[in-house]
Amino acid sequence: MLEYLLVFLGAAVPWIEIMIVIPLGIIRGLSPMWVMILSFAGNMATILLLIIGFQPIKEWMDRRKQKKGKGESKRQQRAKKIMNTYGLPVLALAGPILIGTHIAAFIGLVFGAKKLNTAIWSAVSIALWCLVFGILTAMGFDFFVNHT
Template structure:
């Protein structure tokens, strides 16, 4: 059973899987909802923080990658920019986990000029809130069917 909890942690840390998928799957599998939510939160946050802290290196790498491919910004990046224009950093952070993913939301927030401390604060709040939402919704959803 320990390996299932390790998989929850790793799954939450992987961009695009993140908390929206691993929390419901872990709870539905019968794992402790408390530990699933804690491990998913920590796993996701621990991989978002390096993006924020190492932003300059990530941004340089990303820009070079995009230039080599000759690509325009992705749909996710454009969606993140629209959210930013409408709601600012708090809106981007709160909507990021469900629309763009937490890693991309953090990257977009940093690339639009936000300070590391504010991006860290809002991403932590966002991941915490969405962890609770996904966990409680899954638990309540299961209770309806049981």
């Protein structure tokens, strides 16, 4: 039972997330189905906390920007262009393998994505990647166990 709790907590931590937790849990011998479900739940729990708590962070960022008297940096302009070109779905779907789900959700929110849309696309992305990592790990692990 403790190992399944660790799967949930590991998936909730940014930068550890599902890409690491799912393969480790399955290789450890835990049920692939429960590892995927708990990884999804752990990752979504902190994504939802980020979405709910985003407004105070956004207000702080706006105040900080006003104090400095600067507009958007070149990096911010580039990120905004990517967000406007490809949109939240691509950002959310690519997030787990490129920058992490939490950062992808945060970037989407910073550049004006609605909270509900961010939650939905994050859930779709996390569910998809949980399945991909879970199935590939289980199939690969079974292949090596059965062919050695």
